[in-house]
Amino acid sequence: MEEFFGSKKYKTANAKVSESCPSNIALIKYWGKYENQIPANPSISYTLSQCKTNTEIEFLADEKFSVQTFLSSTEEKKFAEKIEKYFKNIEAFLPWILKGKYIIRTENTFPHSSGIASSASGFGAIAKCLMEVDDLFCGKAEEDFKLKKASFLARLGSGSACRSLYNGLVVWGETKEVEASSDLFAVAFPSKDIHSIFKNFNDWVLLIHEGEKSVSSTVGHGLMTTNPYAERRFQEAHENFSTLKEILKVGDLKRFIQLVEHEALTLHAMMMMSEPAFILMKTGTLAVINKIWDFRKETDLPLFFTLDAGANVHLLFPRNKDEDKIKEFIIKELLQHTQNNGVVKDVMRF
Structure with a gap:
């Protein structure tokens, strides 16, 4: 989708942003995918409330591209390698992303290996942070576009992460049942079509x-x-x-x-x-x-x-x-x- 490509002019500077993102639990499961994190079938999930990832990203514009990550104050070098690869993969959509050093501090409000998707909340929080930095470098985007692009970017890190950007019941994957549904990002299921129960x-x-x-x-x-x-x-x-x-x-x-x-x-x-x-x-x-x-x-x-x-x-x-x-x-x-x-x-x- 051309509107997601980083065609805007930008000017980098040191920046520090922080965001939170909850996890989600799928009701109709996404299991099987194609290249570039395209789902083989549509899914729908509930977004959780308390189980979330809190992330702070510090961007140092004058330093060589690198990523340093800390999970609950403990440095995680393997995770840093994963994020470096992720940032390289999304350069087409955020053209400034390889122009500095990143220090990422993140923590989950739920225990590791708990059956709660930490990759969903983790990449969701990172994508939200990146969109905040993009606002600083390229000018503030409209909120709807920002949310959609954050979901798009989160998907490229972890497929189910794209659903964590929205509250309520959330759809990912193109289906005739939901208007504007897409394989590229998630959308909220219309609240008016959900019974109060x-x-x-x-x-x-x-x-x-x-x-x-x-x-x-x-x-x-x-x-x-x-x-x-x-x-x-x-x-x-x-x-x-x-x-x-x-x-x-x-x-x-x-x-x-x-x-x-x-x-x-x-x-x-x-x-x-x-x-x-x-x-x-x-x-x-x-x-x-x-x-x-x-x-x-x-x-x-x-x-x-x-x-x-x-x-x-x-x-x-x-x-x-x-x-x-x-x-x-x-x-x-x-x-x-x-x-x-x-x-x-x-x-x-x-």
Whole structure:
């Protein structure tokens, strides 16, 4: 898209900016991608509220291009190498970006390896910072353009990061179901088309496994290129999007639960049917899922789950008169399946 190319004149100077960006959890999963972080199917996510990355970027204009990164005050040289590569990849869109030294200080409000996408919030925060620096060097851009370009830049660092730039339900990937949707950046799902029941949700993340995942998301996406069920999966995602749009409009919570859980299990099924195959769930993951199903059958209370590409479980439930009963069940029956009684409590950000 030509409007994203860095054609404006600029003048650099020392600068220091800071931004925050939350993580997000996908309901319809993006799994499989093409070159330049183009998704193989559209996805939709909830943006979280408390789980976020806070980032400060200091730009020193008179020094040779380099990147120095600190995570919670500890220098991370491997991350610096990753960011250097990222900056080189986006020079066409920010022509000043290789003209100085960067000192990046970042910290997450949630634990590492928690099943919360730190790459999404991390690259989202960096992209927002870069747009602030771009304002200083090239003149202030319109807010809508700035947000769209930040989402575009974040995508080139981590695909799902493009969704973290918006509140509420967020769409990434071109679909006929959402006007102006794009493979290049995310857009907010129209709030007017979302029933009020879906606008006030809890997301409690059970930390079943706090170590590194057995396979990275990058490798997992790559395995879809040879997965014999990939094309059917991509088609199903489009079909589920159409179904979800109707569900969101009418407020059908039971069908919402069914679809979200199906999407989570499909993601893991794709990994189990890849070559090589990976089983990302742990014993505790399965125990939690079965207990959720039993609890819902016995009480008819709307506690349900989604999963990322790992063992940890995102527990989703509305913030309403029944939530105390659900929280009591979680604490009494589900925490025992975590590694260290670990749970991260958050809510959706609208």
